[in-house]
Amino acid sequence: MESKSIILAAVLLIGVVLVSGCAYFTQDKDIDTTIPKRPIHWHPNLKIIINGEEQVIPNDIGLGGGPGKIMDAHLSGMSMSPTHTHEEGDGTIHIENNNPSSKPETLTLGYFFKVWDKQFSETCIFEFCNDGEKKVTMTVNGKENTEFGKYVMRDKDEIVITYS
DSSP states (O other), rough: OOOHHHHHHHHHHHHHHHHHHHHTTTSSSOOTTTSOOOOOEEEEEEEEEEEEEEEEOTTTTTTTSSSSSOHHHHTTTTSBOOEEEOOSSSSSSSSEEOOOGGGGGGGBBBHHHHHHHBBBBBSETEEEOOOSSSSEEEEEEEEOOOOOOOOBTTTTOOOOOOOO
């Protein structure tokens, strides 16, 4: 009887190890588990400096009548992109998204530039691209960040993109 208990315990232990291992190795390591599953209204701030001159972030990016285009309006619940600007012109990006987990890329800096219809990557900002002397760099909250377009913006982030 005792040997049957030992064998049963060993089989159960092996089963737990196998199930745990399968669950671990089948996880998608690229999924950001910090993407909210609830509606959000965040306000990161963007500053772009090209050759020492701060660029104006236009009003109404992603809104009807403004620059860029309206994309994924169903996520904002209004007739605007879930990532957009308003009339402030101070670099405040508004992220108003009722279901960010359904399309996490709408929270990225790259998505904002796509809405704006402007080029942005680790090598280019607008028409300014890395060359031998000048390059694109980015900081978030004062720290260097190399995610560029893949960066998932957060409320109150201070994002600075520099080309010099």
